[in-house]
Amino acid sequence: MSGKRGFVLRDALENDIAMGLLKAGERLDEATLAQRFGVSRTPIREALLQLATTGLVEIRPHRGAVVAQVGPSRLMEMFEVMAELEGMCGRLAARRADGSDITALVAAQRDCRAAAEADDADGYYYANERFHHAIYQASRNGFLAEQATLMHRRLKPYRRLQLRVRGRIRTSLAEHDGILAAIEQGDAEVASTLLKAHIIIQGERFGDLVANLAEHTA
Amino acid sequence: MSGKRGFVLRDALENDIAMGLLKAGERLDEATLAQRFGVSRTPIREALLQLATTGLVEIRPHRGAVVAQVGPSRLMEMFEVMAELEGMCGRLAARRADGSDITALVAAQRDCRAAAEADDADGYYYANERFHHAIYQASRNGFLAEQATLMHRRLKPYRRLQLRVRGRIRTSLAEHDGILAAIEQGDAEVASTLLKAHIIIQGERFGDLVANLAEHTA
DNA sequence: ACGATCTATATTGTATACAAAATCGTTGAC
DNA sequence: GTCAACGATTTTGTATACAATATAGATCGT
Numbered sequence: 001m002s003g004k005r006g007f008v009l010r011d012a013l014e015n016d017i018a019m020g021l022l023k024a025g026e027r028l029d030e031a032t033l034a035q036r037f038g039v040s041r042t043p044i045r046e047a048l049l050q051l052a053t054t055g056l057v058e059i060r061p062h063r064g065a066v067v068a069q070v071g072p073s074r075l076m077e078m079f080e081v082m083a084e085l086e087g088m089c090g091r092l093a094a095r096r097a098d099g100s101d102i103t104a105l106v107a108a109q110r111d112c113r114a115a116a117e118a119d120d121a122d123g124y125y126y127a128n129e130r131f132h133h134a135i136y137q138a139s140r141n142g143f144l145a146e147q148a149t150l151m152h153r154r155l156k157p158y159r160r161l162q163l164r165v166r167g168r169i170r171t172s173l174a175e176h177d178g179i180l181a182a183i184e185q186g187d188a189e190v191a192s193t194l195l196k197a198h199i200i201i202q203g204e205r206f207g208d209l210v211a212n213l214a215e216h217t218a
Numbered sequence: 219m220s221g222k223r224g225f226v227l228r229d230a231l232e233n234d235i236a237m238g239l240l241k242a243g244e245r246l247d248e249a250t251l252a253q254r255f256g257v258s259r260t261p262i263r264e265a266l267l268q269l270a271t272t273g274l275v276e277i278r279p280h281r282g283a284v285v286a287q288v289g290p291s292r293l294m295e296m297f298e299v300m301a302e303l304e305g306m307c308g309r310l311a312a313r314r315a316d317g318s319d320i321t322a323l324v325a326a327q328r329d330c331r332a333a334a335e336a337d338d339a340d341g342y343y344y345a346n347e348r349f350h351h352a353i354y355q356a357s358r359n360g361f362l363a364e365q366a367t368l369m370h371r372r373l374k375p376y377r378r379l380q381l382r383v384r385g386r387i388r389t390s391l392a393e394h395d396g397i398l399a400a401i402e403q404g405d406a407e408v409a410s411t412l413l414k415a416h417i418i419i420q421g422e423r424f425g426d427l428v429a430n431l432a433e434h435t436a
Numbered sequence: 437a438c439g440a441t442c443t444a445t446a447t448t449g450t451a452t453a454c455a456a457a458a459t460c461g462t463t464g465a466c
Numbered sequence: 467g468t469c470a471a472c473g474a475t476t477t478t479g480t481a482t483a484c485a486a487t488a489t490a491g492a493t494c495g496t
Contacts, residue, residue, distance in 0.1 A: 030448075040481045045449090049264055053271040062448055062487050077361035084306045088299075143295035248478075258451045263479090280457050280478055 009037060009047040017056055017067055018157045028057060028065040055154060075158060079203025082155060083196045085148045086132070090179060090195035093138035094188040101138035102184060108134050109176050116173045124169050125160065131176060135195070138183065162206045172198070227255060227265040235274055235285055236374040246275060246283040273372060293376060297421025300369045301414045304350070307366055308397060308413035311356035312406040319356035320402060326352050327394050334391045342387050343378065349394060353413070356401065380424045390416070 013033075016022045028048060030041045037044070048065045051057040059065045070078070093101065108131035115123035132152065136145040162168065175198045182191035231251075234240045246266060248259045255262070266283045269275040277283045288296070311319065326349035333341035350370065354363040380386065393416045400409035 031446095041448090042480055042482090046264070046267055046479095049267055050271050053268050063489090064448065074361060077359045080359055081306075081362050081365060084302065088302045141295045141298055143292060144299050147299060249476095259478090260450055260452090264449095281459090282478065 009039070009043055010050050012037070013047055013051060014056060014153070017051075018160065020157065022067050024067050025069050026067050028067065030064075054150065070158075075206065076203055078151070078155060079199060079206070082148075082151045083199035083203070085144070085151055086135070086199050087192040087196035089135050089139040089141075089144060089148055090183065091188045091192035092141055092144070093135050094183045094186050094191040096140040097138040097183055101134065104134040105131065105138065105180055105183065109180055112173055112176060116169050119169075121169065124172075128172065128176075135179075135183070158206055159202060162202060165205055168205065171201075175201075227257070227261055228268050230255070231265055231269060232274060232371065235269075236371075236378065238375065240285050242285050243287050244285050246285065248282075272368060288376075293424065294421055296369070296373060297417060297424070300366075300373060301417035301421070303362070303366045303369055304353070304417050305410040305414035307353050307357040307359075307362060308401065309406045309410035310359055310362070311353050312401045312404050312409040314358040315356040315401055319352065322352040323349065323356065323398055323401065327398055330391055330394060334387050337387075339387065342390075346390065346394075353397075353401070376424055377420060380420060383423055386423065389419075393419075 013022070013028075022028070030044050030048070033044045034041045048057060048059065052059045052065065056068055057065045058068045097105075108127060111127035112124060112131055115127050129152075133149065136148045139145060139148075175194065179191060179194045179198065182194055231240070231246075240246070248262050248266070251262045252259045266275060266277065270277045270283065274286055275283045276286045315323075326345060329345035330342060330349055333339075333345050347370075351367065354366045357363060357366075393412065397409060397412045397416065400412055
C-alpha cells in the first residue's frame with residue numbers, strides 16, 4: 001500500500017507544518033499519521049525523527065512528538081543566524097561567481113520583478129526562493145549552500161506569512177537589485193552587508209507581525 | 219538487555235567515528251551493529267538516520283549506510299562555514315557577554331594553559347572544547363550556540379588529528395589569549411576576526427596534513 | 437469535598453517477522 | 467576465456483507484535 005518511500009513522508013509533514021495545516025505545539029500522533037498516509041508507524045517514526053533532528057518538531061521521550069514551538073525570541077535568533085549565513089553566501093558569491101551563476105541570478109531577479117509588477121505574491125515567493133538559492137550556489141561552497149538551504153526551509157513557515165505585509169514585495173525587489181549589483185561588481189563586503197540587512201529586516205518585520213497578532217488575540 | 223535508550227546509541231556511534239574506530243567510507247551493517255550493542259535493528263536504524271541527517275554518515279536507499287566520505291575540498295568548505303559561525307559567536311559574545319560568561323571563559327583558558335604547559339594533548343583537547351563552548355554560550359543566541367556545537371561535533375574527527383601537529387598547541391593557546399582579551403574589552407570586530415582566523419588555520423593545517431599523508435601513501 | 441494513590445488505558449519504544457531490492461556467484465552462450 | 471543473464475543469498479525497508487512508560491480516571495482516605 002505505498003510508493004511513499006524515503007523522503008516523501010518527511011517532505012509531506014514538513015509542508016503541512018510550513019502551510020500551517022499542523023499548528024505549532026500540536027501533537028503528532030504516530031498512529032493517526034500512519035493511518036492518514038496509509039503506512040505503518042515505522043516510516044512515520046523515521047520521518048518524525050528526521051524532522052526532530054532538523055528542529056521542526058520536538059520529541060519528548062515517551063511523550064510523543066509535537067510541532068516545535070518557536071517563540072518570537074527564538075525566531076529572532078534563527079533569523080540572526082540565517083542573516084549571517086546569507087551574508088557569507090553573498091560575500092563568497094561576489095568573489096567567486098562565474099558567468100552561469102550571474103545568468104541564473106539575473107534570470108531569477110527578472111522573474112521576481114515580473115511577479116512583483118503583476119502583484120502575484122505566490123509567484124514572487126517562488127522567484128525569491130530561486131534568487132536566494134542562486135546566491136547559495138554562486139558561493140561555490142557546496143556545504144554552505146546545503147546549510148543555507150536547510151535554514152531557509154526551517155524558516156519557510158514564518159517567511160511565508162510576512163510576505164503579505166503591505167509594500168514588502170516592492171522593498172524586497174529593490175534590495176535584490178542592490179545585492180545583484182554588488183555581486184556582479186565583485187564587491188564582497190557590500191554584497192554581504194546588504195544581504196544581512198535583507199534577512200534581518202524580515203525577522204524584524206515578523207516580530208512586528210507577532211506583536212500585532214498577540215495584541216489582537218489578547 | 220538494555221538501558222541503552224535514546225541518544226546513547228547515537229553518541230556511541232558518533233564517538234566511534236570521531237575516534238577513528240569506524241573509518242571513512244566503512245560500511246555500517248545494521249545487523250552487526252545491533253549485535254555489538256545488544257539491541258535490535260530498530261534503534262540502530264534510528265541512530266543511523268540521525269547521524270545521516272547531521273551528515274556524519276550517508277545512507278543510500280537499499281544500499282546501506284557508510285561513514286561519510288569527506289574529501290579535502292569538502293572539509294575546507296566545512297571549516298570555512300565553521301569559521302564564520304565561530305566568528306559570529308565571538309562578535310556577539312564581545313557585545314553581550316556578562317560576568318558569568320567571562321568567568322567561564324577565563325576558567326577554560328586557565329585549563330588550556332595548564333594542559334599546554336604539561337604537554338597534555340588530550341587535556342588540551344577537552345579544555346579547548348570548553349573554551350569554545352563558553353564562547354558559544356556567551357553569544358547569548360541559543361540557536362547559534364546549538365548550530366555551532368553541531369558543527370563542532372561534525373569536525374571533531376578531523377580537529378583531533380591535527381592537534382598532534384608540532385607546536386600547534388602553543389600557537390592555539392596564544393590565539394585564545396587574543397580572543398579572550400577582545401571579548402573582555404567588548405571589541406566585537408577583533409574578536410570575530412581573530413576567531414575566524416583561529417578556525418581557518420586549523421582547516422589549512424589539516425590540508426597540509428592530508429597532502430602530506432597522500433604523498434606518503436602514494 | 438478535596439487530594440492522593442492505585443489501576444486501567446493509551447501511546448511510545450523495541451523486537452521480531454515479513455517483503456522488496458541489491459549484491460554476488462554461478463551458469464551458459466558466444 | 468570473457469561477458470552477460472539468471473538465480474540464490476544477503477541486506478535494507480516496512481509491518482506487526484510485544485514491552486515499558488506515561489496519562490487519565492476512579493477509588494479511598496482525610
